[in-house]
Amino acid sequence: MGQQVINGLFLGSIYALFALGYTLVFGVLDILNLAHAAVFMVATFVAVALVGHGLDILLALPLAVLFAGLLGLVLERVAFRPLRARTDSNIAGLISSLAAATIIEAVALEIWGPNITRFPFGTMPEGPASQFQLLGGTVSRLQLTIIAVAVLLFLVLTWLVKGTRLGREVRAVAESPRSARVLGVNVDRAIAAAFFISSALGGAAGVLYGLAFNSISPDMGHGVELKGLAVIVLGGMGSMPGAVLAGFALGLTEVFVVANLGGSWRDVISFAGLFLFLVLRPRGLMGAAATREA
Amino acid sequence: MEQLTDIYLTYQSTIGYIGINALLALSIYVSLSCGQLALGSAGFAAIGAYASALATMKADLPFPVALLVAALLPALVAVPLGLPVLRLKGVFLAIATIGFGEVVRLGLVNWDYVNGAQGIVAIPQKASIWMIYLAVAVTLFLLWRVRGSKWGFALEAIREDEPAARTMGIPSTQYKLAMLVLGAALAGLAGGLEAHFTFMVAPNGFGFSRVVDMLVFAVVGGAQVFWGAVAGAAFLTVLPEALRELAPLVGIEPGPLRLLVNGLVLLLVILFLPAGLVSLPRRLRERRAARKAARAPAGGAGAAA
Known part of the structure; x- marks a missing residue:
């Protein structure tokens, strides 16, 4: 039981990180950025490459996250900004983000090939010496590090969004781009910032996921992409606390479903939940009321 | 003439797939024609494929009846699905229908009677190319008749401004539901044809990436007119064949090259050719x-000077 809670929290922290970035862009632009999972994947490969060049993972992680953030800026400039004036920009944006995801995946496939890549042995301490007992279960240093990094990033993000001028601007744009512009907010800059933060979080989730499961391939983002969708719907689209809560809820649920019903039922739960939530409670756990149908 | 026969034999499967993909793209188009981004088609196609395969293999039904089942069963499923789901707008409808598709796929993976993830194999090859193209032709004829009719104008009005259309007395929910049902029937029919064209079906052939393909066909071709979906399906089905020849010349593996070109085409079309x-x-x-x-x-001015 304790072991499952630990595993669930561990998985949930990765889902939550991924979904936070996803939901941030949705909250600001009302666009589903389907390239988020591609950024997630590429950042992992970058981290592996950096570790392969002899960098410590504690240095490779922030560098890969920075790379992901910069890639987010490029995405915003190429695939989203040109569409912003269109009336159907949320469908057009969804499609251009798909195009961007396809291009990124093609590049990754060409550079790293379709096979599974792994972090070099010894990237993180392994073996019994790096494990200890907690709540009646075994925790590895790796798991603890991942949860710690995730929690640190949640705190940084909360501070960025609630405590800084930039965060206030991003929230103002999310509320209404036009009013924000009237009030002197540089809307383009705020949106770019949201993309940078979002993609950096996606990249961080990718590197942590890569470390956790050590099975890295150009299509590793596909599964997480749809799980992330389930998480942000469950949490309420655009709600960041909701995304975190739903991420942990999904992680814990999956672990318990696998333990009690078997592995093949794991994904059924997330998508059936996604579907039921959209039909029965479209605003999710913590979303704003009645905006899903407007 | 002989050369033509050779080409036909070499590219038989590509030619068949152009038609199947055209039907699938049309299944997305019919919802887009009234402004709805519904992405349940992979799920509907899976239902059609499995239902028709079971109909010919287990129930020994004649193939036309099996195809009818393939079209009707998803259409029946679309009614209870559409009633709650069509209240959702834009991206939310897309997400809910993606969720539906994944539930169908995972349901099939967990269903032992149809061999779970391995799927059904050795399905009798009963779908020939003329049947596929007959289905495409009939669909196109129907859509051509809808264009410019009362129905067509109603759909256009809903796409452009739904509240205004409702004010004009257009029952938008009924129209949207009808289009979802039609799309489901088309996807199911395509699934039934595909199952009996390639001898096998597996749940993972009907995942999220499949419905993305269908959407890309419709958008790249042009989602404003019905022949756009067909053009997009034809173009993007033939493109990989052409790229396979080209791959050694540019020094990129065929797999990544196909993805790269698909992504670039999609990006360029959405940025510069919104009408496809x-x-x-x-x-x-x-x-x-x-x-x-x-x-x-x-x-x-120059002449005057």
Whole structure:
């Protein structure tokens, strides 16, 4: 039981990180950025490459996250900004983000090939010496590090969004781009910032996921992409606390479903939940009321 | 003539797939034609494929009956699905229908009677190319008849401004539901044809990436007119074949090259040709006319001087 809670929290922290970035862009632009999972994947490969060049993972992680953030800026400039004036920009944006995801995946496939890549042995301490007992279960240093990094990033993000001028601007744009512009907010800059933060979080989730499961391939983002969708719907689209809560809820649920019903039922739960939530409670756990149908 | 036969035999499967993909793209198009981004088609196609395969293999039904089942069963499923789901707008409808598709796929993975993830194999090959194209032709004929009819105008009105359309007394929910059901039937029919064209079906052939393909066909071809979906499906089905020849020349593996070109085509179309490839001739004509118009006064001034 304790072991499952630990595993669930561990998985949930990765889902939550991924979904936070996803939901941030949705909250600001009302666009589903389907390239988020591609950024997630590429950042992992970058981290592996950096570790392969002899960098410590504690240095490779922030560098890969920075790379992901910069890639987010490029995405915003190429695939989203040109569409912003269109009336159907949320469908057009969804499609251009798909195009961007396809291009990124093609590049990754060409550079790293379709096979599974792994972090070099010894990237993180392994073996019994790096494990200890907690709540009646075994925790590895790796798991603890991942949860710690995730929690640190949640705190940084909360501070960025609630405590800084930039965060206030991003929230103002999310509320209404036009009013924000009237009030002197540089809307383009705020949106770019949201993309940078979002993609950096996606990249961080990718590197942590890569470390956790050590099975890295150009299509590793596909599964997480749809799980992330389930998480942000469950949490309420655009709600960041909701995304975190739903991420942990999904992680814990999956672990318990696998333990009690078997592995093949794991994904059924997330998508059936996604579907039921959209039909029965479209605003999710913590979303704003009645905006899903407007 | 003999050469033509050779080409036909070599590219038989590609030719068949152009038709199947056209049907799948049309299944997305019919919802888009009233402004709804519904992405349940992979799920509907899976239901059609499995239902028809079971109908011919387990129930020994004749193939036309099996195809009828393939079209009707998803259409029946679409009614209870659509009633709650069509209240959702834009991206939310897309997400809910993606969720539906994944539930169908995972349901099949967990269903032992149809071999779970391995799927059904050794399905009798009963779908021939003329049947596929007959289905495409009938669909296109129907859509051509809808265009310019009362129905067509109602759909257009809903796409452009749903509240205004409702104010005009257009029952938008009924129209949207009808289009979802039609799309489901088309996807199911395509699934039934595909199952009996390739001898096998597996749940993972009907995942999220499949419905993305269908959407890309419709958008790249042009989602404003019904023949756009067909053009997009044809173009993007033939493209990988052409790229396979090209891959050694550019020094990129065929797999990544196909993805790269697909992504670039999609990006360029959505950025510069929002009405799809079928609008390219018109756009070029307009550009030429505009350039001529720009040159004319300048030329006149030059002659006067």
